[in-house]
Amino acid sequence: MEWDNIDFERKIWHIPKTKNGKAQNIPLTDQAMEVLQARKLISTSKWVLQSATSESGHLEHPNNSWHRICEKASIKNFRIHDLRKTFASCLSDIGAGQYIIRAALNHINFESTSDYSIVSTELRREYMSKATQIISECARNYNIYNNYLTDKRCGKNSATSCRTCMYVN
Secondary structure, eight states: OBGGGEETTTTEEEESSOTTSOOEEEEOOHHHHHHHHHHHHHOOSSBSSBOSSSSSSBOOOHHHHHHHHHHHTTOOSOOTTHHHHHHHHHHHHTTOOHHHHHHHHTOSSHHHHHTTOOOOHHHHHHHHHHHHHHHHHHHHTBOTTSSSOBBTTTOOBOTTHHHHHHHHO
16 A cells, blocks of 8 residues: 555545456545554655565565454454454444445455345344334234234235235334
8 A cells, every 4th residue: 555545635545456456446434544644644655554574665464463463452363354344244234235335345246245244133133123013013903813914994804914014104
């Protein structure tokens, strides 16, 4: 990552070549911009993540640094790639659709994205509760003890009325 790839005005990180062969513009958050601006003030290199030990002058093997960070923090079994999965799961948890998650991860197809997004137990519970509420409200609008469901609003008897009720309510 070079400083020339960071557009500080537009808050964009331009990656000219990615793993899938396509260039990508990554929108940078305010928090990321704060970190980058602070680093830029003290940087003497063209690289954002410079290295005194690599021949290229920049960090070439982030996994090595990541392992040292995890070791110092007493974190076990957490790979640097798990950050992408965590990020995708957080996007999903806050309601981002698969298109946004796919774009954020720069995936070409949805199969790749589905491996990343893990929906939290709490979010599943929240949506399951919402669905249960809808079904309960629907059931209250009908006499569920008859052989056929009775729509109390219009008086129709229909085995499929409840489906309509779920979408109408």
